[in-house]
Amino acid sequence: MAYLDHAATTPMLAEAVEAYAAAAREVGNASSLHAPGRRARRKVEESRERIAAVLGARPSEVIFTGSGTEADNLAVKGIFWARRDTGRRRVVASAVEHHAVLDSVHWLAAHEGAEVTWLPVDGLGRVPVDAMREVLDEHGDEIAVATVMWANNEVGTLQHVSSFAGLAAGAGIPFHTDAVQAVGQVPVDFAASGVAALTVSGHKLGGPAGVGALLLGRDIACTPLLHGGGQERDVRSGTLDAPGIVAFAVAVEAAVKSQQEYAARVAALRDELVARVRAAAPDAIYNGDPDDRLPGNAHFSFPGCEGDALLLLLDAQDIACSTGSACSAGVAQPSHVLLAMGADDDRARSSLRFTLGHTSTLDDVEALAAALPGAVERARRAGRR
Amino acid sequence: MSGGVDSAVAAARAVEAGHDVTGVHLALARNPQTYRSGARGCCTLEDSRDARRAADVIGIPFYVWDMADRFHEDVVDDFVAEYAAGRTPNPCLRCNEKIKFAAVLDRAVALGFDAVVTGHHARLGPDGLLRRSVDLGKDQSYVLAVLRRDQLDRSIFPLGDSTKAQVRAEAAERGLAVADKPDSHDICFIADGDTRKFLADRLGETPGDIVDAQTGAVLGTHQGAYAYTVGQRRGLALQTPAPDGRPRYVLSITPVTNTVTVGPAAALDVSDVAGDRPVWTGGPEPAGPIECEVQLRAHGDAVPATVTLANGRLHAELHRPARGIAAGQAVVAYRPDPAGDVVLGSATISS
Known part of the structure; x- marks a missing residue:
């Protein structure tokens, strides 16, 4: 099988699996006062320190969550709620956010009285820095929270996160970034980037699914989503998942430490994939920034084809990829990212995302190159009906 | 795969017959919440999950195909237009003709598939003849009879030799959770089953006369001729009883004059x-x-x-x-x- 969907989830690192299994054999609630509790607590805190160290954060800034989605929800809703009382009701978000942010913002607008300013993107999927500047000039004193992802999950385009964070900080506005796709792929440093809050997820970088973290500056007020035992600075209650957190930390550390070498290798493989796809389907449109993008991401539109049909045909040949966009009841929707980039509905529906990762090889690329021409031909025949 | 027991067993039998099978669930509602909920319909999120789960158990790939626009144009709009024209359409038949064995089949063939397999209760053997199911109570050959030769040539109906009871028993044996799911009846795109209201929402109220077939006398008024079906007795709300005291039935609907004509059963x-x-x-x-x-x-x-x-x-x-x-x-x-x-x-x- 050629697994070309690492952005959906990537295999767990062997050392993360072992760390998980070892920790899962131990009993102990990290909130308990007795010896087994202390042992669990120690593992969690060591993990927190490891993650903080490699991501440029202080340990106290690491809030463990159950997923990247939860961390995004916590940042967007939590910071909005905490600042709404001061009369700030505006949320600023890019038009190409992951649904975890996008739908949180929509929900705040629909149910919590939020005003929303959506930041546009250019044809490569990048938010112009000026767009943020203009919003801050116009609405600076109304804004509760601003959020722009570090790297786009569909087309892989990297954003000017530090510039946004700097502008927002200058206006006294907390800036959040969803870095789920970025950590381990490109250099990510919480303190150096100047962001107030940053989301990271376990299963995108070789850790387990079901664990993530929000890096949250000490001075950033954030109202909890979950109330209970008061864990995680009272911001995120719930018994800590010690084995998950331990494995998460192992994976974050490994991914960040090997990032440079990983990125060079995977980007070269990705460039090969792009060349092969272009050879197989000369009219394919390479979406996103051709250079300044995630090393493992290749995203194409195949004119005249439905992404859905291509996916089915490639799946039948044991090639796993994604349309990259969200499903609604199993039906692929035209990508909001492509639409925001100015693509029409047909192009947005005709796209396919190939993402490489730490287990990818040239064999995967060659399998795709072999299967693609036939798949494109058939998908084109099936057409957009 | 609708999410019901028939298509699940049909898919399993097709796999056993040696075919390379891919499960397809049709998304027919533009907004899934507006279609029938629960086990009664064939187009809800729950049905989609049931179909996916059955495909998992059978061990075949599964996809949802979005046919909502086609379904709306060819089946729902047609349904409303037919009633507006004074006729009584059969949307299941139209769906077979235009969607399942046309839009779906065409797409499948273009993608490299050879045939569409469905859980309809009808027989289609090597002689190419479409026959009634052995289960006459469940026979669906009537709603398949609209298919042309070229459509039948690319259709497989694995259930025609079995009764519904046998299909349910087999589903249970195969570990398919839909084994005891109730049959769907009624029209899948009318969420509450109220066809008259569904039509009224789309066609508006158009009051007209209910007239006696023999005397031509106006016996009452209706709020829209489309709400009546030939042979209907109930819901006429006529003030004047028939001279012979016998019940009156809808004999015909005339859209041009917006008239519903009633008369005795014999007519x-x-x-x-x-x-x-x-x-x-x-x-x-x-x-x-x-x-x-x-x-x-x-x-x-x-x-x-x-x-x-x-x-x-x-x-x-x-x-x-x-x-x-x-x-x-x-x-x-x-x-x-x-x-x-x-x-x-x-x-x-x-x-």
Whole structure:
């Protein structure tokens, strides 16, 4: 099988699996006062320190969550709620956010009285820095929270996160970034980037699914989503998942430490994939920034084809990829990212995302190159009906 | 795979027959919440999950195909337009004709598949003849009779030799959780089952007269002729009883004058039926009149008849009168056969 969907989830690192299994054999609630509790607590805190160290954060800034989605929800809703009382009701978000942010913002607008300013993107999927500047000039004193992802999950385009964070900080506005796709792929440093809050997820970088973290500056007020035992600075209650957190930390550390070498290798493989796809389907449109993008991401539109049909045909040949966009009841929707980039509905529906990762090889690329021409031909025949 | 028991077992049997099978669930609702909920429909999120789970158990790939726009145009809009024209459409039949064995089949063939397998209760053997299911109570050959030869040639109905009870038992044996899921009835795109309200929402209220067939007297008013079906007795709300005290029935609907005509049951008797757009798949088209049986509505009884195919129309002369025959329904000709009555052809009833 050629697994070309690492952005959906990537295999767990062997050392993360072992760390998980070892920790899962131990009993102990990290909130308990007795010896087994202390042992669990120690593992969690060591993990927190490891993650903080490699991501440029202080340990106290690491809030463990159950997923990247939860961390995004916590940042967007939590910071909005905490600042709404001061009369700030505006949320600023890019038009190409992951649904975890996008739908949180929509929900705040629909149910919590939020005003929303959506930041546009250019044809490569990048938010112009000026767009943020203009919003801050116009609405600076109304804004509760601003959020722009570090790297786009569909087309892989990297954003000017530090510039946004700097502008927002200058206006006294907390800036959040969803870095789920970025950590381990490109250099990510919480303190150096100047962001107030940053989301990271376990299963995108070789850790387990079901664990993530929000890096949250000490001075950033954030109202909890979950109330209970008061864990995680009272911001995120719930018994800590010690084995998950331990494995998460192992994976974050490994991914960040090997990032440079990983990125060079995977980007070269990705460039090969792009060349092969272009050879197989000369009219394919390479979406996103051709250079300044995630090393493992290749995203194409195949004119005249439905992404859905291509996916089915490639799946039948044991090639796993994604349309990259969200499903609604199993039906692929035209990508909001492509639409925001100015693509029409047909192009947005005709796209396919190939993402490489730490287990990818040239064999995967060659399998795709072999299967693609036939798949494109058939998908084109099936057409957009 | 609708999410029901029939298509799940059909898929499992197709796999066992050696086919390379991919499960497809059709998303037919533009907004899934607006279609029937629970086990009664075939288009809800819950049904989609049931279908996916069945595909997992069978061990086949599974995809949802978005056919909502096509379904809306070819089935729902057609349904409303037919009622507006005073006819009584059968949307399941139209869905087979335009969606399952047309849009879906075409897409599948383009993608490299050879045939569409469904869980319809009908037989289609190597002789290419479409026959009634062994389970006459569940037989669906009537709603498949609209299929052309080229459509039948790419169709597989694995359930025709089994009764519904056998299909359910087999589903249970195979570990398919849908084994005891209730049958779907009613029309999948009418969420609350209230067809009259569904039509009124789309066609508006158009009050008109209810008149007596014999005297021409106005007996009452209606809020929209589309709400009535030939043969209907209930819901007429007539103030004046018939002189003989017998119940009155809807005899005809005339959209041009927005009139519903009522009269005694005996006036519902029909001996001649004409149909448009005939298809003939049970052999070569007959050059002259043939003796066979015709079925004039879903779940109706078959009536002996002489059928003639001429000038792009089908004509059936019934050997005993049938009642409550509505334009827009299908007339399906069957040749009685101990090995399962054979579908000869069908047409859409025009008069």
